[in-house]
Amino acid sequence: MIAFLLRRLGLALAVAFTVSIFAFALVRLSGDLATTIAGPEATSAQIEQIRIEYGLDRPLWQQFDDWLWHAARFDFGRSFFFREQVANLIAGRLPVTLTLGGLALAFALALALPLGIVAAIRPNSWIDRLALVLSVAGQAMPTFWFGLVLMLVFGVRLRWLPVSGTGTWRHFVLPAVALGYYATPAIMRLTRTGMLDVLGSDYIRTARAKGLRWHTVLLKHALRNAMVPVVALVAVQLGFMLGGSIVIEAVFAMHGLGYLAWESIQRNDFPVVQAIVLILAVFYIGLIFLADLLNAWLDPRLRTP
Amino acid sequence: MHLGTRIGRLTIGALFAGGLLYAPTSFAGKSNDTLVYASDSEPESVSPYHNDVREGVTLARLAWDTLIYRDPRTGEYRPMLATAWKWLDPLTLDVELRQGVGFQNGDKFSADDVVFTFNYVVNPESKVVTKQNVDWIKSAEKRGDYEVRIHLKTPFPAALEYLAGPTPIYPKAYFQKVGGVDGYSRAPIGTGPYKIVSVALGKGVKLERNANYFKDSPRGQPSIGKLEFRVIPDHETQVAELMTGGIDWIWRVPPDQADALKANPKLTVVAGETMRVGYLAFDNEGRADAKSPFKEKRVREAISYAIDRQAMVQNLVKGSSHVMDAFCFPSQFGCQPDAVRKYSYDPAKAKALLAEAGYKDGFDAEIYAYREREYAEAMIGYLRAVGIRAKLNFLKYSALREAQRAGKVPLGFLTWASFSVNDASAMVGVFFKGGDDDFTHDKQIIDWLNAADSSTDPVERKANYAKALGKIAEEAYALPLFSYSSYYAFTSDLQFTPDADEVPRFDLAHWK
Numbered sequence: 039m040i041a042f043l044l045r046r047l048g049l050a051l052a053v054a055f056t057v058s059i060f061a062f063a064l065v066r067l068s069g070d071l072a073t074t075i076a077g078p079e080a081t082s083a084q085i086e087q088i089r090i091e092y093g094l095d096r097p098l099w100q101q102f103d104d105w106l107w108h109a110a111r112f113d114f115g116r117s118f119f120f121r122e123q124v125a126n127l128i129a130g131r132l133p134v135t136l137t138l139g140g141l142a143l144a145f146a147l148a149l150a151l152p153l154g155i156v157a158a159i160r161p162n163s164w165i166d167r168l169a170l171v172l173s174v175a176g177q178a179m180p181t182f183w184f185g186l187v188l189m190l191v192f193g194v195r196l197r198w199l200p201v202s203g204t205g206t207w208r209h210f211v212l213p214a215v216a217l218g219y220y221a222t223p224a225i226m227r228l229t230r231t232g233m234l235d236v237l238g239s240d241y242i243r244t245a246r247a248k249g250l251r252w253h254t255v256l257l258k259h260a261l262r263n264a265m266v267p268v269v270a271l272v273a274v275q276l277g278f279m280l281g282g283s284i285v286i287e288a289v290f291a292m293h294g295l296g297y298l299a300w301e302s303i304q305r306n307d308f309p310v311v312q313a314i315v316l317i318l319a320v321f322y323i324g325l326i327f328l329a330d331l332l333n334a335w336l337d338p339r340l341r342t343p
Numbered sequence: 344m345h346l347g348t349r350i351g352r353l354t355i356g357a358l359f360a361g362g363l364l365y366a367p368t369s370f371a372g373k374s375n376d377t378l379v380y381a382s383d384s385e386p387e388s389v390s391p392y393h394n395d396v397r398e399g400v401t402l403a404r405l406a407w408d409t410l411i412y413r414d415p416r417t418g419e420y421r422p423m424l425a426t427a428w429k430w431l432d433p434l435t436l437d438v439e440l441r442q443g444v445g446f447q448n449g450d451k452f453s454a455d456d457v458v459f460t461f462n463y464v465v466n467p468e469s470k471v472v473t474k475q476n477v478d479w480i481k482s483a484e485k486r487g488d489y490e491v492r493i494h495l496k497t498p499f500p501a502a503l504e505y506l507a508g509p510t511p512i513y514p515k516a517y518f519q520k521v522g523g524v525d526g527y528s529r530a531p532i533g534t535g536p537y538k539i540v541s542v543a544l545g546k547g548v549k550l551e552r553n554a555n556y557f558k559d560s561p562r563g564q565p566s567i568g569k570l571e572f573r574v575i576p577d578h579e580t581q582v583a584e585l586m587t588g589g590i591d592w593i594w595r596v597p598p599d600q601a602d603a604l605k606a607n608p609k610l611t612v613v614a615g616e617t618m619r620v621g622y623l624a625f626d627n628e629g630r631a632d633a634k635s636p637f638k639e640k641r642v643r644e645a646i647s648y649a650i651d652r653q654a655m656v657q658n659l660v661k662g663s664s665h666v667m668d669a670f671c672f673p674s675q676f677g678c679q680p681d682a683v684r685k686y687s688y689d690p691a692k693a694k695a696l697l698a699e700a701g702y703k704d705g706f707d708a709e710i711y712a713y714r715e716r717e718y719a720e721a722m723i724g725y726l727r728a729v730g731i732r733a734k735l736n737f738l739k740y741s742a743l744r745e746a747q748r749a750g751k752v753p754l755g756f757l758t759w760a761s762f763s764v765n766d767a768s769a770m771v772g773v774f775f776k777g778g779d780d781d782f783t784h785d786k787q788i789i790d791w792l793n794a795a796d797s798s799t800d801p802v803e804r805k806a807n808y809a810k811a812l813g814k815i816a817e818e819a820y821a822l823p824l825f826s827y828s829s830y831y832a833f834t835s836d837l838q839f840t841p842d843a844d845e846v847p848r849f850d851l852a853h854w855k
Contacts, residue, residue, distance in 0.1 A: 070742075073745055074741040082779040084474045084475070087467065091467075091470065121388040121525060121528060130544065130545070186583075193587060194586050194587050201580065202580045204546075288576045291574065291575040293546055298545070
């Protein structure tokens with residue numbers, strides 16, 4: 039287990055390092071940083087001055103090296119754009135994104151798991167059809183469009199929930215539904231397929247033959263085994279939700295990490311972009327690691343290499 | 344600044360049409376004397392010299408005052424924090440300051456604050472972002488408790504315009520007490536009609552009426568009790584909030600959305616012309632290609648005749664935009680559209696000119712653009728009609744600017760907003776006075792512009808601008824296209840007038 043952990047950790051660090059090199063290179067490729075920082079109406083002399091002030095005149099490898107050593111100590115430097123430490127900026131915005139991602143995932147699970155299970159128990163019934171319709175719709179609708187429709191219906195027309203912002207828990211309902219619904223189809227379909235497979239297997243028949251109650255069989259035997267691929271998928275989906283909530287955050291004016299990333303990319307604010315990419319990569323790696331642990335607990339066969 | 348706009352707008356449009364969005368009541372705004380206004384971006388710092396976005400300029404005009412006030416409606420300069428000013432020579436300006444003005448924390452305003460502000464902003468260590476607004480200042484010197492002398496680096500007749508705009512005065516004692524710009528941008532104060540009461544990075548800013556605003560201010564006394572600035576990046580969301588009364592005021596509404604909003608009786612939609620001017624830049628010197636067709640005057644003239652600017656204004660830009668003839672915005676001092684050659688839409692003449700220049704079968708060209716792809720595409724259509732086969736190269740602004748400075752742009756669709764400075768030097772001076780962005784280097788024009796900018800005599804300045812602008816149009820060194828227009832939408836309870844400099848003046852607004 040220790041060797042497994044260490045291998046995972048080493049891999050995580052290598053991925054984080056690679057990701058930071060890519061982020062660094064991509065930001066540089068998208069345009070001259072000094073020109074962007076100086077603003078639209080600056081003269082060449084002003085741009086040169088900014089280049090020197092921000093240390094952008096140094097060789098690239100030197101800039102990267104400098105950044106990396108600081109980042110290793112959680113010092114991501116100062117934002118080029120906001121007059122603020124990058125670490126503070128991220129700390130201020132992370133809670134919004136984590137809350138949104140968590141709620142969205144909770145919504146997705148609450149909708150997808152029961153529907154997936156029921157659809158598997160009663161294949162080709164009306165509820166299976168309904169689940170299919172829901173998942174096709176979820177896959178087909180762009181999130182921002184679904185978000186807008188929710189906003190128009192529940193915020194503007196019915197006035198049940200606030201339209202945008204992050205003031206109270208009520209502000210999170212619509213964006214969490216919009217974001218979570220996107221993840222629903224995949225989770226639901228995988229749950230259904232997994233359950234169908236398991237329910238047709240010999241050990242379920244044996245369990246039933248032993249005289250165990252149906253719901254015990256379903257929850258203790260079938261679901262536990264059907265969940266192994268779902269757990270891995272959910273980890274990936276949560277990673278998507280944290281990094282991919284950019285659109286939803288922009289639509290609902292929720293100033294979280296995703297929106298900060300988008301803003302920073304627009305402005306070539308590379309210390310912020312770099313830090314966010316790194317942090318999201320670390321989250322992602324962490325989630326996948328957690329999923330591995332969870333699966334090892336669910337399925338003892340996975341514990342031995 | 345928004346994602347997936349087209350489908351979103353269509354959705355909203357369809358729902359409007361279905362009457363789904365009819366907003367029965369409005370609960371923010373007039374009833375609690377709070378005007379909530381929204382915009383899509385936020386200033387990186389509330390300190391006016393440390394951001395270069397419109398939202399920052401808006402706050403700067405609300406919470407701070409400048410030495411001079413330019414009446415936005417008449418264009419006249421009037422005393423604000425200064426009571427009188429006098430040029431000793433083109434490099435020295437003496438200013439007398441108003442007595443009895445206080446900052447919002449109760450500190451008295453005096454010469455120390457003015458001297459501190461100007462010397463602070465020209466110091467490179469202050470890392471001022473709006474360098475072009477203060478670059479002309481060399482230093483400021485205290486001559487008495489209420490007397491200041493401003494030294495200039497070079498003669499700069501637009502100085503008054505800058506002192507009436509992007510140069511708010513900071514409180515010296517307070518600024519130093521809070522430890523410089525970082526502390527100051529979290530809790531800034533000025534002398535202005537509104538006081539900033541909270542700054543939440545990424546969310547917005549709250550302001551309250553300054554009850555002790557000085558009585559003789561040319562801006563009068565503010566009327567609305569509280570203001571709140573909210574950052575809402577998405578236009579559709581802004582519209583939805585406006586419909587529900589969650590916010591009271593938005594701007595930069597796209598034309599199709601503006602049409603839909605007009606149907607709502609609770610909302611007022613107005614179009615305001617802006618100082619942003621779109622233009623075509625030609626590679627006059629053949630920097631992109633030594634054999635560039637754009638070096639030839641007749642080719643540039645042909646293009647000027649080929650594009651139906653009036654049709655573009657009516658069908659694409661819409662609102663209050665106008666066709667521009669001179670390379671400046673008409674309200675700018677020195678800008679004289681009537682003194683220059685005008686190009687009407689005449690494709691036959693364009694073809695004839697091209698043939699005369701030896702391009703009977705037209706030629707291939709690349710057009711570079713960074714905003715309003717649809718405008719660029721419309722122009723490509725007009726160019727094709729006369730035989731110029733133009734291909735669009737759409738870039739980010741910084742990339743386009745780099746390419747242009749490196750001499751790689753044969754034909755560019757560009758725009759310029761002159762930083763809201765109401766002086767022709769802020770536009771024609773940037774592109775034709777021999778500076779970094781002069782890609783023409785016409786000696787005569789440079790001389791005229793230098794003469795215009797080193798004189799403080801308005802008559803002489805105007806005469807020289809007329810000559811310079813006249814030659815630019817005669818030689819077709821650039822083709823001014825049209826001014827931009829911006830739609831504002833707000834609750835019908837509000838009395839608000841937009842200005843061409845795109846600074847929303849909520850201190851002049853009031854509830855009906």
